[in-house]
């Protein structure tokens with residue numbers, strides 16, 4: 095949710111002026127935010143010319159099972175030159191399953207003014223044990239080169255290579271074909287930290303804010319090339335296509351680079367490379383001939399990434415193997431080090447498994463949290479809550495969770511209740527719980543600076559707030575007015591924060607209450623770009639600029655730990671977060687923030703959620719109905735129909751919108767929304783099984799078509815349709831009064847319409863008639879989908895209902911599927927308390943399942 099009521103007036107004003115009802119474009123306050131040209135490191139990096147890197151790899155050797163080298167500058171002439179790069183330390187290591195890691199940092203023996211920040215707590219603890227100890231290094235001069243290259247084993251089919259001069263790192267397969275490469279265009283640049291001298295003026299100003307930049311400019315940039323790639327995907331979070339359009343190059347309409355900088359963007363527009371609430375610096379490439387590869391840069395500072403159109407380097411004189419098609423990209427970051435991971439794929443699911451073996455897989459959610467959530471800013475008081483709750487029953491619409499936004503608190507002091515509006519919070523929650531329902535309340539990171547607020551007093555006394563550049567508690571403006579922010583980078587502060595969720599500390603909370611973290615980018619209304627100043631200080635002297643994109647991640651982690659602790663580690667947590675970073679999937683769910691009630695935002699929600707899924711974050715959704723504005727009933731219905739397939743399914747609306755609970759739009763629309771929500775409840779067993787798959791393998795619940803059909807080019811750019819698991823294909827309807835939809839059904843097998851059972855041939859497009867009743871959705875022949883078809887008030891009340899298996903036979907009269915069941919709540923599944931039952935039908939006979947695959951249930 096968001097601030098700035100003043101903006102609304104601007105919107106209305108412009109609507110009148112321009113006579114348009116598509117208001118959102120005019121409300122994005124573009125000037126509040128920097129573009130690349132206003133961002134010194136980005137501007138400098140974009141001006142670099144290919145081949146400008148003058149580093150060579152020296153002293154290449156093996157030590158401690160890793161390859162090490164020094165990067166030294168070839169320019170020997172002017173030792174005093176400030177721009178001269180002091181030697182850098184490179185280490186390259188390899189891990190099981192086709193993962194190569196490259197680190198480049200300053201040389202500690204040369205006494206840099208400070209240690210550059212390395213993001214902690216993102217790489218999972220098991221990962222280091224997967225390191226393969228390099229033993230041998232061969233040095234050869236490879237085709238056409240003047241200087242030698244060092245070659246190390248990476249995996250069965252791949253090798254890691256460092257070319258010494260010019261310096262370049264790449265992965266190639268045994269046949270000699272390149273897969274991913276680093277610095278092939280010589281754009282690597284590393285600005286080292288400096289000690290301030292008399293007369294140095296490093297201050298940087300933007301819209302009245304000054305950044306002191308105490309260590310001078312400290313950016314890093316480099317190029318990364320993906321070979322045999324038709325498209326690149328990933329690097330959320332942006333409101334844009336699934337396949338990333340080039341941002342620079344001949345014949346390309348030059349745009350801003352894709353920005354990764356967590357920001358609270360008021361009314362974000364639906365097609366833009368602009369950075370919004372989250373950042374995952376992981377890119378994935380895919381092509382028909384080779385498959386998939388990936389590149390991940392673990393760095394939490396502001397990042398900007400260009401996707402380069404072919405021919406952008408025409409004048410550079412650099413030649414790469416011309417037999418291989420490729421996509422070049424250019425990565426720039428303001429701070430941190432190079433800590434980069436290369437993934438060889440070669441299948442889409444392989445690349446995601448490899449990435450999630452570094453950053454973790456999706457936490458297994460509680461079953462209730464994958465059902466329908468009802469939210470609004472705000473359900474006013476207890477009576478409102480009771481009314482909304484009972485209306486769901488009256489209209490026979492199931493739902494599982496009712497949400498309370500910021501107004502439920504006592505003056506935006508989180509962990510408190512407005513006792514006039516909510517005098518009996520426990521009783522209110524218990525009433526919901528009696529129907530198997532849950533409640534979620536909001537807890538944001540801005541803490542009201544109010545001497546009578548215990549939380550603030552404690553945080554102040556203990557010195558637990560983020561500090562400003564001068565070393566005082568940072569004081570910014572947010573919902574409560576003057577606010578400070580807990581420094582959750584510090585593990586001690588995280589554990590203090592986690593304690594606040596105990597039933598004793600959070601007065602009025604009960605075991606059926608869960609949490610929502612909003613505004614954790616962090617949002618600061620009076621800060622530069624509406625966030626915290628880059629020179630604010632964290633634990634260990636870390637500057638905010640180095641950590642920014644991970645601030646919300648740490649806050650989310652601490653909150654999620656709190657919910658585990660309060661139940662003595664028994665129940666799985668549920669915490670929804672707006673800000674996100676690599677690894678967020680281990681801590682809970684995310685959503686795409688403050689979208690708008692228009693068709694374009696409905697449309698873009700699909701690629702946004704698909705992209706999050708590609709980067710390991712399965713548990714995501716978009717506000718159904720659109721947060722800002724009032725959806726026409728038709729749009730709202732279509733949104734429920736698509737939203738029923740989002741992994742996270744929640745209706746939500748802004749304070750100033752009209753009420754829009756499902757029964758407020760006449761009987762017919764109530765019926766249509768009820769049907770849409772019923773689809774989700776029927777499919778809960780299937781979704782839950784898919785969440786377990788995401789939990790064990792990283793493969794997302796909602797998938798792009800090409801993930802299941804990686805050799806079908808027709809699917810590569812398709813982001814209007816999506817797969818739910820490997821069995822269902824869903825096509826959203828994104829226009830008003832649609833009568834038909836063109837739907838591409840991939841593969842050789844038939845597809846069955848979920849409602850009518852009509853069969854359609856695969857491998858072609860179909861013009862399908864569309865009614866208001868549903869959106870096109872199909873089950874693939876050869877699959878078995880588990881369902882529960884009895885409708886109850888909530889998912890919890892369906893626990894003992896019978897399962898239905900929907901079997902769609904393929905042309906050899908066979909089908910396969912699976913069902914995962916556990917208690918839906920606790921961690922006991924990790925001790926084997928679950929049933930994971932594969933099903934198959936083979937040539938009209940049910941096949942025998944090996945008992946070994948079935949784990950014991952309690």
Ligand SMILES: *[C@@H]1O[C@H](CO)[C@@H](O)[C@H](O)[C@H]1NC(C)=O
Pocket residue numbers: 455456457458459666789790
């Ligand atoms: C699955 O989710 C649980 C949390 O619910 C987590 O502890 C675990 O690491 C995840 N991954 C696997 C492979 O179980």
Ligand SMILES: *[C@@H]1O[C@H](CO)[C@@H](O)[C@H](O)[C@H]1NC(C)=O
Pocket residue numbers: 843876904905906907908909910
């Ligand atoms: C039909 O499905 C079965 C089970 O998944 C599979 O083994 C078989 O290859 C499929 N047949 C065809 C023709 O795709």
